[in-house]
Amino acid sequence: MKLLALLGYPRKHGHTARLAELFLKGAASAGAEIQREDLSTLDVRPCLGCYSCWTKNPGKCVQQDEMERLLTLFLETDLVFVASPIYAFSVSSYVKHFMERTLTILSPGAEIGENGIERNRWRYPGRGPKRMAAILVAGRKNPDIIQPTIKMLELWAGAMRMECSGILSRPESCALRFPQAKPLRTKAILTGCERAGIEFVTQPCISETILKEVSAPLLAGLPYFAQYSRIFWEHALEAGDECDAAGEAAGKDVRILIHEMVRNASPTTLQDVTATIQFEFPDKGLAYTVAIRNGTCSLTESACPSPTLLIRCPSSLWSAVVQRTIAGAQLMAHPDLHLEGDTQLFRRLPRYFPPPSD
Ligand SMILES: Cc1cc2nc3c(=O)[nH]c(=O)nc-3n(C[C@H](O)[C@H](O)[C@H](O)COP(=O)(O)O)c2cc1C
Incomplete structure (x- = not known):
């Protein structure tokens, strides 16, 4: 089974990278043939909104960048995995650019989907990925702030004719850097990501238990989170980087x-x-x-x-x-x-x- 991994994080040693790699490790162990696309290093520009791909040149974008290659991969894969940090209450702009540019594989004019929601017509009947999973990693503790992005990804999956197998969310990312606070729960989050990768390949949906495990709160409450994150950033300031060394010092x-x-x-x-x-x-x-x-x-x-x-x-x-x-x-x-x-x-x-x- 082919799996296209759309990796939308610029920090190669950040939390999204760490959790996404565990997910992909699980998926690979279940037999997926993985194609990694590191969106932050690719030339994928935002949509110009010219509708040229719907009018002048149907199915072809006026911009010549990496997107044509990516859309070919997208149409040929079975599974899509999106990994993004939460930036400004949404996916990163790397992922957003990719999503905007999928306009090219849609056709003009609306139709009503199986779920009763309107959507654009699909340019390539019989082609395209069947299912999507994602991981979203946020700095804040309150999981509610990730919900609008989950909803948005679900809507996008519907527009792309993909079933959504599950969206993992991991708030309070900096707390992953001090596992001393909740050693077992931190371990469950990491193994949960790997198990989610296995389930994505072997089952229609990632189980609720795993989704819950991965998003489980780490710090006891907002006052702890506020205080610990201030201390963490003091160490990051000293280290000159939001890195493992800063996390270790905070821990x-x-x-x-x-x-x-x-x-x-x-x-x-x-x-x-x-x-x-x-x-x-x-x-x-x-x-x-x-x-x-x-x-x-x-x-x-x-x-x-x-x-x-x-x-x-x-x-x-x-x-x-x-x-x-x-x-x-x-x-x-x-x-x-x-x-x-x-x-x-x-x-x-x-x-x-x-x-x-x-
Ligand atoms: C530009 C920018 C915007 C961010 N916006 C949010 C936000 O809206 N909500 C939030 O919870 N965290 C936000 N964060 C924090 C990141 O989501 C958090 O640090 C996450 O761990 C980043 O992923 P990474 O560790 O893979 O780099 C933002 C970080 C950056 C750099």
Whole structure:
């Protein structure tokens, strides 16, 4: 089965590229013969709206660019896969240019499709792809902002006589760069993309379960997302790039990790604990208070008077503690660790604050 991959992302190591490649890996493993077309590197101009392809020269565009070749591929393929980041609440302009230029393979005059929706006539009866799938990757957290683009792609698929097998959406893309927050869910998103590729080739539709898995929220809520994304962009600014290194630095940032630590607190082990723990990270000028009461735990971004336990250390040391990359004995003997108050409470912290289990 032939699969034409219309890749509409300019960033070759971005999130869309990563997820699209997993999808294509799955599709290839299911036997698809894949033709990748990297739209951002091709000369595909926007439609001039002259209707020359409907009037003066039916089926032929006045512009001489890569589109004629792409339309031939389009008409000869079985499956089409579109991968695009969300730019300005829509697909990227690379994808949009391609979509506009498919006017050439339509004929003038309307007809009513099987679904009752009007559409232009098809210039090449019996030719053209049968099904489409897509992936849309957005920076924002709210999945609703992707819906209009999903709708638009579905309408376009209908205009092109393709069944829509499923549109994967992945909001809050930068959260994929710190898998520490939700390790299992992040893994499910990545494997979900690959499984979607397999299903696209082997079944009429990508299952709802996979669509849900891929778009599952990663960060706990908008306030976390807002705060983490600001921290992420601080690191990106420092790195001079929105890259893996920035993501790795953000993932190790104690400001994120301490929130994740408290969010993953184990209510059952904290049931009978009443305590306030003050953290001080002098290298960053940061202080936090974790208050534990009746099995719940809250975080304040300031110091507190007379805590049950004071923990003072470099932020990198606490980052290693939360990530479990330093052993308990090594930590206790660490010269940069300063404890005051209930040190027995300190020894119980790994039980109260287990690593994230999703
Ligand atoms: C020009 C531009 C416009 C964008 N517009 C939106 C937008 O409207 N909504 C949104 O959620 N994210 C928007 N973003 C963020 C991208 O969707 C996000 O960073 C995504 O991960 C980009 O894909 P990539 O990682 O493959 O480069 C925009 C990014 C750029 C560069």
